[in-house]
Structure formats: structure tokens, C-alpha cells
Amino acid sequence: MKRIGILTSGGDASGMNAAVRATVRKGLSMGMEVYAIDRGFEGLLDGNIEKMQWHSVGDILQRGGTILRTARSERFRTEEGQERAVSVLDTFGIEGVVVIGGDGSFRGGMELSRRGVHVMGIPGTIDNDLAYTDYTIGFDTAVNTVLAMISNIRDTSSAHERTSIIEVMGRHCGDIALHAGLAGGADDILIPEIELDINRACRRILRGQQSGKRHSIIIKAEGVPVSTAELRDIIEERTGQETRAVVPGHIQRGGTPSRQDRVLASLMGAKAAELLYDDEESKAIGITGGEIRACGLEEALQMKREFNPMLYDLAETLA
Structure with missing residues (x-):
């Protein structure tokens, strides 16, 4: 293959630029022409x-975001749009495309693949929700960003003797x-993989108060089926402790990528x-058992993510 393209799609994730850089320079070093989409x-x-x-x-x-920018495309969802995309690639003589993004981006890449374009999917999403790979690009940076927030919020929660709920993405x-x-x-x-039990959360807070603990930190994933504001009100009513909700939102997407993500x-x-x-x-490119591997793109999209309760049980024990 002599001429390839590269694009980023869906939500941005720190580390996307590192993937773009590596693809471009590795491609050029092998004598290919590389085109940014x-x-x-x-x-x-x-075009x-x-x-x-x-x-x-x-x-x-070292930069977060993506220099190639990213956008939603309703036009591409149509058969007409997908056919046009292939036509544009043919016009530029591009034989294969690297797609960096999450499952929606991979599904877009799959449509190109079904029309004869060779597509390599790189998992760029902070959610870490693609089953075929242990980790996605941007996940480690997002976790480190949340860790910094936890440290800051713990200081003020302790000073005010309150419960703080931090809602994170995913x-x-x-x-x-x-x-x-x-x-x-x-x-x-609180995560969507484990059934929500608000009473249990309240009991943990009350036990902490009885043992002399002055504050509590609750981490809530956005996929948990109750709003953070509603959860805050319930906990405050049942525990009698002032409770605040913190929703950092898209702050988790940006920032300098971690060493691991780079x-x-x-x-x-x-x-x-x-x-x-x-x-x-x-193919879909991922990491399993510490090794970079590739599996069929369609196969990767069909895999079902399995929740490993070990980390959750450990967190419960240590808390």
C-alpha cells in the first residue's frame, strides 16, 4: 500500500495526537504517502x-485533543454519504484509512471496509469501553485527572465536614x-455494572461518622441510573450530613496525555x-496482556465487554 489517510472521530481523548504522530512518521519511514483527513x-x-x-x-x-479535529456527521450515516466517502478516497488515491476513536467511529470505519477500503481502528476514547482491548487511549489520562480532583475535593470536604459526590464520565x-x-x-x-443501593451508601457514611470520620467521598459514574442531584438530596436527607455534587464534565477529556497514553x-x-x-x-488494534495485537474489525465490534468484579471488591474492602 502506497497512500493512506488518517482521521480522528467522536469524542476527543488525550493521546490521539500521539497516535496521529506515530502513524504519520511510521508511514513516511516506510515510503508511504500519508494524508490527514x-x-x-x-x-x-x-474532501x-x-x-x-x-x-x-x-x-x-504532549498536546491533548486532536490536531485533526473531530465532528459528528449525520451525512455519513446514510448509504449515500458512505458511498461518497469512498468516492472521495478514490479521488485522492487513498487505499487505506486509520480511524482513531470509539465504537461509533469503528462502526463508521466498518462501513468503509464493507466497500473495499482497508481500515485500521485505533481505540481513542476515555471510556475504556471497547471489549477487545485492555485499555483505550485517553483512559489513563482521564483517570489521573479525576484523581487530582479527588485530592482537591477531599481537602475542602474535610474542612467543611461534608459528603462530596464526584460524577465522572464513561x-x-x-x-x-x-x-x-x-x-x-x-x-x-457507584458504577452501572453494580446494582445501585443508595441505602448501602448511606450506611457507609453513617458508620464513618460514628467512627469519627469527618467527611466522605463518593465517586459516581455517569451511567448510574439516578441523577447526581437526586442522589445528593437523598444522601443529605438520610445521613444529615451536608452533601455537595461535583460534575467536572469535559475537563476529563483534555489535558496533557500521561506517559502511558503517549x-x-x-x-x-x-x-x-x-x-x-x-x-x-x-483490523482493530489493541493491547491485551501487555502486547499490541490486532483482530478483525468486525470481530472487535461484536465482542461483549465483561465486567471483572475483582477491583470493585478490593475497593470495597479497602474503603
Whole structure:
């Protein structure tokens, strides 16, 4: 394969730029031409495509977000839009595309694959909700961001002797809440994988008060089926302790990527370029057991994520 494209799609995740950099430079080092597709599938439909050089990806390794930008594309969801996307790629002579994003982005890539385009999927999403890989790009940075918030909120919660509920992102996956809660010493962790028991949460707070604990920290994943405001009111009423809700929102998406995300993104980006150079069929690139591996793109999308209760049980014990 001589000419490839690269795009980022869906929600941004720290480490996407590192993946772009690795794909471009690895591709160029093997003699391929690499083209940036600006604004995801929407930009592809508009032909927003630019040839990349070695210096095009200089000074981006440490930056959050994505220099290629990202956008939703309702047009691409239609068969007409997908056919147009393939036509645009043909016009530029692009034989394969690296798609960096989450499951929605991978499904978009799958539509291109069904029309003959070789697609390499790199998991760029803070949610860590793709079943075929142990970790996604951006997850580690998001967890570290939440950890810093936990430390700051703990200081003020202790000073005011209150309960604080921190709502974190993750859609229907509780990994950010679970990992940040365990590493941050949260008193309780509420995730969609475990049935919500508000009474249990209240009992933990009351037991803490009885043992002399002046404050409590609860980490709640956004996928838990009760609003954070409602949960705050219930806990305050049942425990008698002032309770505050903190929703950091998109702060979790941005910021300088962690060492782990930079390395992971670099390994995955280089692997994507290698697979396209070898004219491999469409693949999803991930990490399992510490090794960078690739499986069929369609196979990856069909995998069901299995929740491992070990970390949750440990967090419960240590809290």
C-alpha cells in the first residue's frame, strides 16, 4: 500500500495526537504517502484532505485533543454519504484509512471496509469501553485527572465536614469511576455494572461518622441510573450530613496525555501503519496482556465487554 489517510472521530481523548504522530512518521519511514483527513468523517465527505510531512506532526506529542479535529456527521450515516466517502478516497488515491476513536467511529470505519477500503481502528476514547482491548487511549489520562480532583475535593470536604459526590464520565462503562475511586481512596464507588443501593451508601457514611470520620467521598459514574442531584438530596436527607455534587464534565477529556497514553498511542499508531503497508484486511488494534495485537474489525465490534468484579471488591474492602 502506497497512500493512506488518517482521521480522528467522536469524542476527543488525550493521546490521539500521539497516535496521529506515530502513524504519520511510521508511514513516511516506510515510503508511504500519508494524508490527514480533517474533522473526521464529515471532513472526509467534504474532501478536507491534506498531505502530511514529517514536520506536520512536530510538537504535538504532549498536546491533548486532536490536531485533526473531530465532528459528528449525520451525512455519513446514510448509504449515500458512505458511498461518497469512498468516492472521495478514490479521488485522492487513498487505499487505506486509520480511524482513531470509539465504537461509533469503528462502526463508521466498518462501513468503509464493507466497500473495499482497508481500515485500521485505533481505540481513542476515555471510556475504556471497547471489549477487545485492555485499555483505550485517553483512559489513563482521564483517570489521573479525576484523581487530582479527588485530592482537591477531599481537602475542602474535610474542612467543611461534608459528603462530596464526584460524577465522572464513561457512558455505560464504570472503569473511570472504579480505577479513580480505588486509587483515590473513595469511600464508595457507584458504577452501572453494580446494582445501585443508595441505602448501602448511606450506611457507609453513617458508620464513618460514628467512627469519627469527618467527611466522605463518593465517586459516581455517569451511567448510574439516578441523577447526581437526586442522589445528593437523598444522601443529605438520610445521613444529615451536608452533601455537595461535583460534575467536572469535559475537563476529563483534555489535558496533557500521561506517559502511558503517549506510549500506548505511539505503539498503536505505528502498528496501524505497518498493517496498512502490508495490505492487511481491516483490523482493530489493541493491547491485551501487555502486547499490541490486532483482530478483525468486525470481530472487535461484536465482542461483549465483561465486567471483572475483582477491583470493585478490593475497593470495597479497602474503603
